[in-house]
Amino acid sequence: MHVLSTIPASVIGLFLTWCLFPVAYAGTYFVIQEPAQGTQWTNNAANRVTWTKGLLDGVDVVDVEMSRLSQDGLIFVARDVPSNLHALNIFIQDVPPADDYFLLFINSTHGVMYASSPQFAIVNSGASNATASSPDPTVPTVTVSGSPNPTQVFATTFPPSANGAMLPTWQLIQGSGMQMFALMSTLLICLFGGAWTVL
Template sequence: MLLSECLRSWPSVPFILVLLLSSLISVDAYFVVNQPGSSTSWKNGSPYPVTWTLGLQDGIDTFDIEITRLSRGGIYFVAKALPITMSSLNVVLEDVPAGDDYFLICMNSTVGRTYSVSSRFSVTDANATGSNPSPASAPTVTISGTPGPLSHFAQTFGPSTNGVARPGWPGIRNQVTAITVAVGAALIGGVMVLY
């Protein structure tokens, strides 16, 4: 009943078409940073595991890991071009300033696309009390000092596909569909305005 009433009124036709066509755009992304968690505290000089979970059809071949703070400018470039076959990485901080406002970011730094951000965690001095976690059976990357604008990634894992998430049609399918929906809605709206 509601659909038949909507179909009879011309002004709602573009809305219905946009709604139907936009359902063709698939969203497969699922990327979660498991560690560090919200109650995690990293001590300088100790290896800490960074773990993540990726979706099966998220279109990501490689990604980069960075660490940043809320209260201070600067980014620690941890690792570049981590393959999706990895699920963990150990990070050792050396002489990194203590604070409780650190975040780990998983992203594609080539195009500036952020995939996931960890919970807020803290960093303490090397002589602070607390237990050291057991590192994961994964490569270890060491970060030291304060972030600088000319810093490089501490570790590069492998060549990426030129910054392209998926080459060919699978990589541009969602963009082409979205552009087609927008152009189609604009054309229909223009025709309706003229008539």
Template sequence: MHFRLFSLIPPSVLSFLLAWYLIPFAKADYWAVNSPTTGVEWVNGQTNLLSWTKGLLDGIDEFDVEMQRLSVAGLTYIAHNVPASMSSLNVYLQNVPAADDYYVMFVNSSHGILYASSPSFAIANTSNGSTTTPASGVPTVTISGAPNPTDLFATTFAGSSSGGTGWRAVQDSSLQIMAVLSAMAMCVLGGVLTVL
């Protein structure tokens, strides 16, 4: 008898109600790398700006910043445990090999989660094109030498009091899995109600 009640409700109304039910499980990720961008070059012997904009309610309390070249294996570890409240860093370069295939990654290095990455950009020994202006009142991190995955992070910020982002990232992915499974279950239920 109660199944017939659902068949009296138009499918569009049922779809709307089910979507409304799943809204708390939805998570919108937003992370834009403002600098460096394509066409910008960082210069050895100068302070260069790294800036980004990230979502406020994405559940990421802290993250790591790494730099990599596309054509050469190896990472340069820039900053560890960067607080989510920060939106820029100044990066001073010393003797970093000049090339045009670098990019910066924002990651959770504990779990190997990539949040965002910049477009490829160039590092030069002298300024040949568009460079960045460092930000005032922002920490400066010094990077020297070629990418080396055995080096430590150039700087480490104090960890958050929430115990880090590792467990939080696992919780967030569990919520996403639950949301997808709930949506699938609602689709099956809708199909069954349509047939009845």
């Protein structure tokens, strides 16, 4: 007689869902607040970028790129921006005016995109519809210039904050409760799957 077959499938499904919940909850909340839809950035001025993100999402740094919808190519703004800054000033000069720009917050090493901004415009500083921007003096300012060019490097690279290296889970004493829970859940699922196969 199969002991495991007496367990209702709904209970098994609920148990497996509960075990995988920490993986599914890994936090995908990442929103670029500024520039908002319809914002106009001005050439030869610092323009503010702000964002909000999840606390436990594991995203420590982001790479910021600017692109246009109607043209190929990227403007590489900043690499390894600490995500806990929540703001950055971008000083733009000689960037072609258009109304189809947007920002990308990505991990350029792995190609993972965390967020994209709404579409915004860039106008020349002398234009009649140019609006003054209010940069945040407490955060870094990055200067970019010229049109999208895939052969350029990032305008600014921030110093490494934690370089992504971590000690193995069993060597972390403090703050490792969630990692130990995930490891034990994985082992339990493997044992459960092996027992299910044998019986």
